[in-house]
Amino acid sequence: MHTVGEVARMAGITVRALHHYDEIGLVTPSGRSASGYRLYSQADLRRLQEVLYFRELGMELGAIKEVLDAAAGDRVAVLRAQREGLARKRELIDRMLRALDEALAAEEEGSLVDAKDMLEVFDGFDPSEYEHEVRERWGSTDAYRESARRTARYTKEDWARIKAEGEAASEALIAAFDAGAPADSEPAREAVRLWWEQIDRNFYTMTPEIALGLAEMFVADPRFARTYETMRPGLAGYFREAIVAAVHSGHL
Amino acid sequence: MHTVGEVARMAGITVRALHHYDEIGLVTPSGRSASGYRLYSQADLRRLQEVLYFRELGMELGAIKEVLDAAAGDRVAVLRAQREGLARKRELIDRMLRALDEALAAEEEGSLVDAKDMLEVFDGFDPSEYEHEVRERWGSTDAYRESARRTARYTKEDWARIKAEGEAASEALIAAFDAGAPADSEPAREAVRLWWEQIDRNFYTMTPEIALGLAEMFVADPRFARTYETMRPGLAGYFREAIVAAVHSGHL
DNA sequence: GTACACCCTGACGTAACGCGAGGGTCAAGC
DNA sequence: GCTTGACCCTCGCGTTACGTCAGGGTGTAC
Numbered sequence: 001m002h003t004v005g006e007v008a009r010m011a012g013i014t015v016r017a018l019h020h021y022d023e024i025g026l027v028t029p030s031g032r033s034a035s036g037y038r039l040y041s042q043a044d045l046r047r048l049q050e051v052l053y054f055r056e057l058g059m060e061l062g063a064i065k066e067v068l069d070a071a072a073g074d075r076v077a078v079l080r081a082q083r084e085g086l087a088r089k090r091e092l093i094d095r096m097l098r099a100l101d102e103a104l105a106a107e108e109e110g111s112l113v114d115a116k117d118m119l120e121v122f123d124g125f126d127p128s129e130y131e132h133e134v135r136e137r138w139g140s141t142d143a144y145r146e147s148a149r150r151t152a153r154y155t156k157e158d159w160a161r162i163k164a165e166g167e168a169a170s171e172a173l174i175a176a177f178d179a180g181a182p183a184d185s186e187p188a189r190e191a192v193r194l195w196w197e198q199i200d201r202n203f204y205t206m207t208p209e210i211a212l213g214l215a216e217m218f219v220a221d222p223r224f225a226r227t228y229e230t231m232r233p234g235l236a237g238y239f240r241e242a243i244v245a246a247v248h249s250g251h252l
Numbered sequence: 253m254h255t256v257g258e259v260a261r262m263a264g265i266t267v268r269a270l271h272h273y274d275e276i277g278l279v280t281p282s283g284r285s286a287s288g289y290r291l292y293s294q295a296d297l298r299r300l301q302e303v304l305y306f307r308e309l310g311m312e313l314g315a316i317k318e319v320l321d322a323a324a325g326d327r328v329a330v331l332r333a334q335r336e337g338l339a340r341k342r343e344l345i346d347r348m349l350r351a352l353d354e355a356l357a358a359e360e361e362g363s364l365v366d367a368k369d370m371l372e373v374f375d376g377f378d379p380s381e382y383e384h385e386v387r388e389r390w391g392s393t394d395a396y397r398e399s400a401r402r403t404a405r406y407t408k409e410d411w412a413r414i415k416a417e418g419e420a421a422s423e424a425l426i427a428a429f430d431a432g433a434p435a436d437s438e439p440a441r442e443a444v445r446l447w448w449e450q451i452d453r454n455f456y457t458m459t460p461e462i463a464l465g466l467a468e469m470f471v472a473d474p475r476f477a478r479t480y481e482t483m484r485p486g487l488a489g490y491f492r493e494a495i496v497a498a499v500h501s502g503h504l
Numbered sequence: 505g506t507a508c509a510c511c512c513t514g515a516c517g518t519a520a521c522g523c524g525a526g527g528g529t530c531a532a533g534c
Numbered sequence: 535g536c537t538t539g540a541c542c543c544t545c546g547c548g549t550t551a552c553g554t555c556a557g558g559g560t561g562t563a564c
Contacts, residue, residue: 002485005510010481015511020552035560037511045482058345061551086349093310093342097335226304229262230297233254257541267542272521287529289542313520 001031001039011048026065027051058086162202169194170231173239177232183241184249192239192246208247215243253283253291263300278317279303310338414454421446422483425491429484435493436501444491444498460499467495 008015021027022038027048031039040048047068054064059082067079172194176187200206218225218236228236246252260267273279274290279300283291292300299320306316311334319330424443433439452458470480470488480488498504 003511006485010485014553016552016554019513024551033511033560035511036513037560049482083349083353086345090342090345090349093338093345097338097342101335226262226264226301230301233258233262255542266521268521268523271544276520285529285542287542288544289529 001041002045004029004038004040007040007045007048010045011052013052021048021051021061024061024065026061057082162198165194165198165202169198170228173242174231174235176242177235177238183238184245188238188242189246189249189251192242193252196246196252211243211247215240253293254297256281256290256292259292259297259300262297263304265304273300273303273313276313276317278313309334414450417446417450417454421450422480425494426483426487428494429487429490435490436497440490440494441498441501441503444494445504448498448504463495463499467492 002010004015004018008018018027018038022029027044029038030041030044033039050068051061051064054067055061059067063082169191172191173188176185176191179187181187196206196211218228218240225236228239232238254262256267256270260270270279270290274281279296281290282293282296285291302320303313303316306319307313311319315330315334322330421443424446425440428437428439428443431439448458448463470492480491
């Protein structure tokens with residue numbers, strides 16, 4: 001039987017942590033002294049060992065409780081779920097690292113890209129975003145592979161051009177919107193055409209299906225909606241209507 | 253000028269989040285209506301864009317404030333620091349993934365390794381741990397490379413043998429400790445010998461310097477101390493003394 | 505007897521909000 | 535002019551995994 005302090009020193013954690021584990025019923029000392037001191041048995045120490053192991057894997061204490069209190073069969077499932085979560089985290093971090101590298105490169109070149117521009121890149125014109133969405137929502141692995149293959153060879157100048165083309169399309173759209181042109185009018189259709197061709201040339205072969213899918217996404221997915229909505233409130237919806245109209249008119 | 257609800261919809265975040273950003277002074281609406289409604293200008297929206305961009309990179313709000321309020325020159329430094337932090341996180345996740353895979357493999361094979369055993373592997377006998385520590389603390393890249401080269405070819409049976417050897421060394425140590433043998437007595441020296449040879453055979457060429465370094469680590473680093481302290485309280489310190497004594501005696 | 509190390513139970517603070525509670529505001533419709 | 539619904543406001547508590555006092559009892563050595 002060991003007191004909290006002893007156990008804390010052995011395990012390399014704090015007394016407070018042990019109090020906490022006791023509070024939430026994760027590791028409860030099997031005994032108390034006459035004066036109320038917590039007394040941990042060898043079995044308690046083993047339980048603590050298990051907890052610390054899983055904690056080191058990044059699991060939340062609640063999840064650890066589940067695992068330890070689960071039957072042996074369920075453990076594999078819990079561990080697998082944990083693994084998946086970690087893998088997702090890793091992918092996220094990888095994406096962040098790529099974005100940060102871009103931001104750093106831009107900042108260091110003194111090209112004075114402010115964060116607003118970076119956000120546009122990140123949200124609207126980053127092919128990795130597109131790839132991800134395209135692949136995930138339509139399982140269109142062809143488009144994904146095509147995009148990956150093409151963009152792999154793009155230079156910094158290519159990217160600048162692509163960004164300019166994207167901005168030109170956005171500006172045409174804004175102009176039509178500001179002029180009060182209906183979403184199925186010629187100016188709006190022209191903006192859609194610019195956008196369509198830009199993607200078709202730079203990323204992957206556009207199809208009406210993909211265009212309509214993207215149109216939905218622009219209003220439904222906040223990350224995309226934001227890009228258009230902050231240009232002009234209502235622009236995301238307008239763009240979607242324009243895409244739908246243009247696709248249905250067949251004049252592309 | 254937009255109200256909170258509008259801005260929230262545009263940006264794809266919640267009203268509460270905007271309230272929070274206001275509270276901590278991250279994005280403060282530049283105006284209020286007569287009735288106290290928050291009113292966001294275009295400039296406020298741009299600021300929000302920047303915040304959301306960095307937030308998507310995983311930065312904490314406090315850190316975002318620093319970046320946005322920093323001069324252009326400092327930004328690069330802040331971004332770089334952020335990048336480093338992310339890279340560290342990534343490495344951590346990679347290590348967790350490897351450990352989880354091991355745990356899963358063990359669990360699926362039905363080899364009935366319980367978490368206590370896994371912890372021992374993780375803490376005391378996982379070569380990747382050793383590699384990391386050895387490399388980091390003594391910059392001994394030779395030992396690191398040697399270990400990596402050797403362990404790459406080990407089979408599951410090898411690992412079982414190695415683990416058994418490690419346990420044999422621990423048991424000899426515990427026996428000496430329980431018997432009350434001094435740390436510089438023959439039984440203790442014998443345990444150190446077993447331990448030394450096990451590492452030497454299985455991981456990398458042992459040297460007195462590395463042995464003394466490891467000895468320090470076993471008491472100073474909780475992850476290692478835990479392994480020994482939970483076997484017997486005081487064992488980590490005893491082991492260190494035994495290693496020191498054995499090295500100094502020259503009888504290895 | 506008292507000093508010092510150890511133990512106890514609250515209870516507040518952390519980051520980034522979620523989720524109500526209780527109560528004004530605004531535009532539309534009757 | 536009044537109601538209805540959709541807004542908006544400001545508290546204020548809950549979340550995770552503890553850190554950090556605060557106030558007070560316990561154990562042991564000198």
